[in-house]
Amino acid sequence: MNLDPNYITTYTNKILKEIIEYSPRLISAFIILFLGLYAIRIINRLVRKIMLKRNLEVTLSQFLGDILLWAMRILLFVTFISKLGIETSSFVAILGAMGLAVGLALQGSLSNFAGGMLIIIFKPFRDGDLIEAQGLIATVSEIQIFVTKLVTANNQVVFIPNGILSNGIITNYSIKGTRRADLTFSVSYESDIKQAKDIILDILNNNPKVLQEPKPDVFVKNLTDSAIELAVRPWANKEDFGSVFTETLESCKNAFDQAGIIIQPYVKEKSVSK
Template identity: 80%
Template sequence: MTPNIHNATSYLSVYFKEFIGYSPKLITAFVILFIGLYAIRIINRLIRKIMIKRDLDPTLTKFLADILLWALRILLFVTFISKLGIETSSFVAILGAMGLAVGLSLQGSLSNFAGGMLIILFKPFKVGHTIEAQGVIATVCEIQIFVTQLITANNQTIFIPNGILSNGIITNYSLLQQRRADLTFSISYDSDIKKAKNIILTLLKNNPKVLENPEPEVFVKNLTDSAIELAVRPWAKTEDYGAVFTETLESCKIAFDTAGINIQPFVKEMSQSNSPS
């Protein structure tokens, strides 16, 4: 029993000496860790404030700040383990191998990441813009790194991956300040064309949402077998486009009814085989 106690005491003495000799590295490493985390937080806040003062895009500001944050954290972690005496070369090699494996397994996500970068840098649209993309017309709610969040007119949330969004056709309805409404009215051949045109122009000029410059246009678009097609082209501010479109339809219908101008309904042609005998 005595030799065992002696051996245990010897081991404890050796371990204690090793711990005392290693403690300066341990203390230094943890001091660097805590100071580094505090410094990273201050640097991140400072960088965010600088980018906000320079009016950078909010999405780009958040993205760059997050990239900087994680880069500094990785650098701090490597410094921390090196101070502990751990060989960092093998650790970096392991991280590289893990990064390659993760990159191969997340090719789609990397494509979306690259698409998000293109959207943020080239800005085909911004938050608040109404766009049409991938068969969807909606308002941009948030541009994230991998997906773009949209809100439809009936309050549905849609997430489109940035990879296909950046490579597809995007129609931005909010980029310009003015927008033209393209309407077509079909009236019968018995109707007075000039009278119909004057009625439409009067209604457009009396609508405060219709812009005076460019001037609204009304002209004969086509002469079909069953009707005269009048093209109506009022201009409006982008935010008033929907109201101008619907108000023009309603007011013209009411005015035509009052003036006795018949709106010609669409006539579907019947084939010879389906015609009555």
């Protein structure tokens, strides 16, 4: 088949004309794209520096910085394709439908996300705090957006979803600098109460890890059918709490044995059948 040279020339000229007419729009679109990417990088760095200067939580500042980064990128992309002459209304509608579908599919994750934001903003605990939550006592290793990473005393790593963590009861043992140990000794009725109290107080006063302000306290807590219960309340710095607790138990046991004070074992009440 023979092609008409005039036909080829006509269409070549038409294509060249379209390219020439479209070139300014194409060039301006790519200029906007490159300048926008450069501006986004500068704005993102500036915002992150401002958040760090304001002592904002590191996890929250990183997350907000990432959200801002992707929001600006999406806005720049929509501006870029709009400058190219592509209709953006249908594109925005598709993005909205995708966002709705993803939101419905990730309801549990969104709950954990909201819980993570509440934890980061209100700070019921921080990295390194010893907390009790969901029946677990552990040290906070890392607060992430969806989960909180904990490390137990036996070095097990536990991940708790932030949704249930933020909605439950949290006991933070690290907010205050000191902790009080609550111990109970059950001694027999034949024991001298004053002697037992003096022995305990002497042990507490001679332990350098036991704080003298507030002063340690020893008092009769209860009189049961089988024993006299003595409550022992020493205070310690949070890092010495475990040592004070165990050392007090061991020292009192040894001192009671030397003084002849009998530690009454727990006696379970027997039910009487009729």
